[in-house]
């Protein structure tokens with residue numbers, strides 16, 4: 001497992017996404033992922049699976065303290081009171097007394113940034129939340145958010161077909177984690193010829209090349225979602241090879 005260092009904190013570069021995982025299947029995927037070595041799990045209040053994620057962590061052989069756990073608050077709950085209430089509910093469902101990272105799931109036009117961020121800081125002070133972050137924020141809004149709270153992360157769509165040059169630069173400057181969601185472009189990149197070709201020289205699949213390309217960049221973590229043992233295993237098998245500078249550039253050029 002590799003890590004990204006953010007403000008002195010080590011965050012596992014590869015995590016498990018859980019959007020669209022539910023019920024027993026979700027609990028099982030989380031438990032299996034932890035058994036395979038994953039130590040970073042991403043959920044959200046909106047995914048309606050925090051209970052199953054909590055169950056998966058609890059029934060695994062891995063201590064809760066070893067897992068970097070993220071959840072997110074949906075914009076309709078951005079009032080001060082609702083951020084506090086819904087996060088307390090998240091903690092109960094996740095069977096934990098704190099999350100490592102709490103994110104604003106999307107920007108909102110309806111509530112000023114300082115309201116949800118203020119509530120998150122309150123939760124941070126009481127020890128229910130380790131770090132605060134945002135998701136789907138453009139660079140200018142990350143700057144605005146950083147005026148109200150220490151922003152540890154911005155989680156955005158990022159994969160070989162979707163460039164994020166500006167946010168990458170900002171993440172390095174401001175020292176935040178750029179978490180790449182939909183890192184496999186939901187399967188779109190699986191048959192890409194360039195990724196296939198590069199993978200061929202390393203004995204790796206296009207998915208593994210895409211994940212490697214992401215986590216090999218400074219400040220970037222990736223959270224592929226997977227259900228099957230096969231996918232969980234192969235997505236985690238990306239720590240035994242490196243892409244050359246030229247290969248990194250070739251993948252960067254795939255962006256549309």
Ligand SMILES: NC(=O)c1ccc[n+]([C@@H]2O[C@H](COP(=O)([O-])OP(=O)(O)OC[C@H]3O[C@@H](n4cnc5c(N)ncnc54)[C@H](OP(=O)(O)O)[C@@H]3O)[C@@H](O)[C@H]2O)c1
Nearest residue numbers: 017018019135181182183184185186224225226227228231
């Ligand atoms: N912040 C946000 O607004 C936001 C938005 C979207 C997503 N996210 C987060 O990012 C996570 C990942 O994004 P995503 O779920 O949209 O898309 P993704 O991770 O790019 O793709 C998931 C799909 O790819 C399949 N897959 C996984 N590994 C594979 C492999 N090695 N080979 C072939 N297929 C593979 C999965 O199948 P199986 O499940 O059948 O294994 C699933 O259908 C989400 O689960 C969520 O946690 C956040």
